[in-house]
Structures are given as structure tokens and as C-alpha cells.
Amino acid sequence: MRKHAVFLTVLFAYVVTIVSVSAVFWEFYRLNKHRYIENIFSKHETITQLYREHQQKKTSNILLEANLAVYKFIIEKEKNYQQVILKKAKVLKQKDFQRVDESIILDKKGLYTQKVVRDFRISMLEWRKKIYFYIKSPIGSVLIEDEALKPYSYFSLAYTYSTIMLIISISFLLILQRLRPLIRLRRKIARFGDGDLKISFKTSGSDEIALVSNELENAREKINTILESRTLFLRNIMHELKTPIAKGTIATQMLKTTKQRDRFCSIFGRLESLVAEFALIEEVTSISNKDDFKEYRLVDIVDEAIDMAMLDKSGITIDIDASAKLVVNYRLYTTAIKNMIDNGIKYSPDAHVKIMSIDDELCFESKGECLSEPLHYYIEPFTKDNPSKNSFGLGLYLVDSILKAHDKVLAHEYVNGQNRFIFA
The missing domain is CATH 1.10.287 (Helix Hairpins)
Incomplete structure (x- = not known):
């Protein structure tokens, strides 16, 4: 999300x-x-008043209709149609109230006023876009259409x-x-991050997103220029170093003193190893895609790493599932495992390292003291915990770079006197 x-x-x-x-x-x-x-329901008061006077005074229906017509009221006379309206019309509002009728009565007891209380109900109805008022009382009922009103229009x-x-x-x-x-730009940035250095961010337009895209394009061109210059520099310097190293190695054999010959051979050998490690670093950092990544059995990779290290297998214990497979760059991943084996044997007092897989993680376990510095200190280039050891301090840096190219990380833990390095 x-x-x-x-x-x-x-x-x-x-x-x-x-x-x-x-x-x-x-x-x-x-x-x-x-x-x-x-x-509009307030009109019922006028209708009720007219109908009440009609009942009290017992006027004719013609007079009632005439009085109602003044206010544009029409009495619905057809009984069948009236029943249809009362049955199907929508009741908008209804009110019950009582009416008191007074009449003067003359009998044996004399002249007196008689009051009669009657219950009234008035309903406002809507039927076929017309408004009706229906008055119902104990002595009669009437359905009146209001010609001046129309239903509520929304x-x-x-x-x-x-x-x-x-x-x-x-x-x-x-x-x-x-x-x-912006979505297209995000996809391009993701492709650029995956190693597609040739993708273009350039776009037409003058809005904020276009300005950001064009600035990213400028940054991409500068990055590509720097990477190309760096790669060209490394390759040239390694090429130029190989010739004098080869000549120096040959010239060393002409020295008469064995001690001097061995010393110079050692120096040129270390220089050759340093150039080889620089070549590996340049190869790792220049990976732009994963076309060279293929599936291999982990045991085959470990066996190849042991052969590369030219070590006696008696100093190595392997506890790996034979069916475990990885999608990797075979040469680089083998080099990373080889460097971990070298480190494990070099810095362990018993010159023994155990390689095992735990929960899809490759572990290298060897005896020794706990690291004196955090792991990130040792994965910096040219960092050595023991300067007397015969190394350039590029081993863990190279391992970390290879693992990053494979979307993995290098981790370390110290358990019961054992240093455990983990490919996670």
C-alpha cells in the first residue's frame, strides 16, 4: 500500500x-x-373552517363548493376515484383534533346551549402530482383537491x-x-535503482514533476559519467600495474641472494593479489543487471569455494542440505564464501571453520574471541583487526559488496565462544 x-x-x-x-x-x-x-399544510385551517361552517349552518354543497373555489379548492365527488386516491395516495402529513359545536336547544326545560365534541382528522395526500386534503369526521368526510399546489419538486x-x-x-x-x-517517474527510478543506468528521465513540460524528472536526468548523466570514469580508471590502473608486476617477478628470479629473492617475490605476490581483489571489487560494483544470475546447488558453490581457497578439507565441516539451491552469480558468490572460509581458518585458534545452513541462512562458525568493534567497522575497505595478518583488509568489504549485489546482508553474532558470520 x-x-x-x-x-x-x-x-x-x-x-x-x-x-x-x-x-x-x-x-x-x-x-x-x-x-x-x-x-402548505397550514391551508388545512382554511379548509377546516369552511367545512365546519358548512356543517354547522347546514348550507348546500353548492355553496360549500363556491366558498372553496375562492381558494382554488375542488371537491372530488366521484366515489370510485375517491377510493382509489385514499388507497394509493402518499400521506404527507396527518393531524387529529377535536371540534366543539354549540347549538341552542328549546324544550320543556327552557332555552339552553348544547355543546357537542366531535373528533376530526385531516390528512394531506399526494397522488399523481396533485395535492389533496381529506377531512374525516363522525358525520361525514370530504376529499378536496388544491389546484394551486404542486408536490414538492427536488x-x-x-x-x-x-x-x-x-x-x-x-x-x-x-x-x-x-x-x-509521477507514477511513471517512480517506475523509472525503480528501474534505475535495479541497475538500468541507460533509462531516461527526460520529459517535456514545465510543471513541478517535469522539473524533477529533468533534474533526475541531469543527475543520471553525471552519475553515469562518474561511473564510466571510475571503471575506466580502475581498468587502466590494473592493466598498467600488471605489466610492471610481471616484469618485477621475472627480474626477481635474477637476484642472487635467496633472502632478497623471497622478499621481492612476496611483495610482487601481494601486489598481484591486491590487483586481483581490485578487479573483483570493480566487477561487483559494475553489476547493472542480474542476467548472469542462475540457479546452483549450494553444496556445489561451497565445494568450488574450498577448491579456490586451496585448503585442506579436514579443517572444514560442512552441514548443508544437499537439495538447497540459490540463484546467484556463481563466480562472485563463490569468492564471497571463499573469503569467509579464509577468515574463519586464519583467525581461529584451531584453524577450523564450520559451514552450515540454518533457516535458509548460510552460516560460518569458528572459535575465537568476539570482535572488538561492530561489524560495520570491519566491512570498510582496508580495515584489519590484526595488522600482523597477511591481508589487505578487503575480504569482508568484498563479501559485503557481493551480498548486497545479491540482495543479502552480512550479519555477525557471538555464541558460546564461537564467532558466527551469517549470509542473511
Whole structure:
């Protein structure tokens, strides 16, 4: 997920914006519709008043219709259609209340006022884009259509909502479009990190991403120039050193004194070994791809490393699964194992090293004192714990470089008087 953090952040912001705007519009729609219904429901007071007077005064239906027509109210007379409306219409609002009717009664007891309490229910209905008021009382009912009113329309609100959603969506797509060069740039950087030094970051444009790409292209060209100069320098210096070393070795044989001859042979031999190690370092650092990496059995690599070290196998114990395989550069990985065997035997008091595999990790175990410095001190070039030993201090540095080229690391631990170096 970290590879797509920017995209996920933009997507999260887009979703949150959509949800938030939708929630605001939904709440606004509910409140607006409720307010609209409350406003038009207030007309029921006028209708109720007219209907009440009609019942109290027992006026004709024609007069009731005339009074209602003043306010653009029409009585629905057809019974069948009225039943359909009452059954299928949507109830927008309903209210129950009581009405007190007073009448003057004259009988044997005299003249007095009689009060009658009647229950009323008024409902506001919506049916086929028309508004109806239905009044029901114990002595009758009436269904009245309001010609002046129309149901609540959310078209304008939906249009506004759709416009805002479209603007947000287009903005999101534009942001993604602007991020595409960044995604391509990330892929190119990954390829460059994997060793493709010829990939180009150059791009047209003047935005921030284009400026970064072009600066990376300038940096790539400078890095390639430095690497080419470094490689050319190393190869030239090694080539130039081999000739005088070879001549010096031959001239040494002409010396008459055995002591001087042996001393010069030792000097030229060390110089030749140093040039060979420089060649290996140059080869490791110049690896640009893994085309030379193939699958080999680990036991075969270890056997080849022992042969390269020209050591007696009696000083080496091997405890490795015969079926274990690795995808490696055979020559370099063999050299790394050979250097670890040399170190184990050279610095161990019993001149013995044990090679074993533990949980897919290759371990080199030998007796000796614990390292006096942290491991990173010894993997620096030309670092030696014991200057009297016959080495240049490039062994662990070369091992570490080879392991890094194989996406591995060199680790160390000290257990029960044993130094254990691990290819992890």
C-alpha cells in the first residue's frame, strides 16, 4: 500500500468529499421538504373552517363548493376515484383534533346551549402530482383537491447536486491525470535503482514533476559519467600495474641472494593479489543487471569455494542440505564464501571453520574471541583487526559488496565462544 500512498490519499479525499456533500444535500433535502409540507399544510385551517361552517349552518354543497373555489379548492365527488386516491395516495402529513359545536336547544326545560365534541382528522395526500386534503369526521368526510399546489419538486436541488458531483469527479480525474507522470517517474527510478543506468528521465513540460524528472536526468548523466570514469580508471590502473608486476617477478628470479629473492617475490605476490581483489571489487560494483544470475546447488558453490581457497578439507565441516539451491552469480558468490572460509581458518585458534545452513541462512562458525568493534567497522575497505595478518583488509568489504549485489546482508553474532558470520 505504501507504493500507492498518494493515490490512496487522493482517493480517500475524493470519497470523503462525495460522502460529506451527499450527506449535506440529503439533510438539506429532508429539511426543505419538511418545511414545504408544513407551509402548505397550514391551508388545512382554511379548509377546516369552511367545512365546519358548512356543517354547522347546514348550507348546500353548492355553496360549500363556491366558498372553496375562492381558494382554488375542488371537491372530488366521484366515489370510485375517491377510493382509489385514499388507497394509493402518499400521506404527507396527518393531524387529529377535536371540534366543539354549540347549538341552542328549546324544550320543556327552557332555552339552553348544547355543546357537542366531535373528533376530526385531516390528512394531506399526494397522488399523481396533485395535492389533496381529506377531512374525516363522525358525520361525514370530504376529499378536496388544491389546484394551486404542486408536490414538492427536488429537480433544482438534484441539478445542483449533480453539478457539484460532476465538478468533484472531474477534479479527481484531473488530479489522477497529473499524477500519472509521477507514477511513471517512480517506475523509472525503480528501474534505475535495479541497475538500468541507460533509462531516461527526460520529459517535456514545465510543471513541478517535469522539473524533477529533468533534474533526475541531469543527475543520471553525471552519475553515469562518474561511473564510466571510475571503471575506466580502475581498468587502466590494473592493466598498467600488471605489466610492471610481471616484469618485477621475472627480474626477481635474477637476484642472487635467496633472502632478497623471497622478499621481492612476496611483495610482487601481494601486489598481484591486491590487483586481483581490485578487479573483483570493480566487477561487483559494475553489476547493472542480474542476467548472469542462475540457479546452483549450494553444496556445489561451497565445494568450488574450498577448491579456490586451496585448503585442506579436514579443517572444514560442512552441514548443508544437499537439495538447497540459490540463484546467484556463481563466480562472485563463490569468492564471497571463499573469503569467509579464509577468515574463519586464519583467525581461529584451531584453524577450523564450520559451514552450515540454518533457516535458509548460510552460516560460518569458528572459535575465537568476539570482535572488538561492530561489524560495520570491519566491512570498510582496508580495515584489519590484526595488522600482523597477511591481508589487505578487503575480504569482508568484498563479501559485503557481493551480498548486497545479491540482495543479502552480512550479519555477525557471538555464541558460546564461537564467532558466527551469517549470509542473511
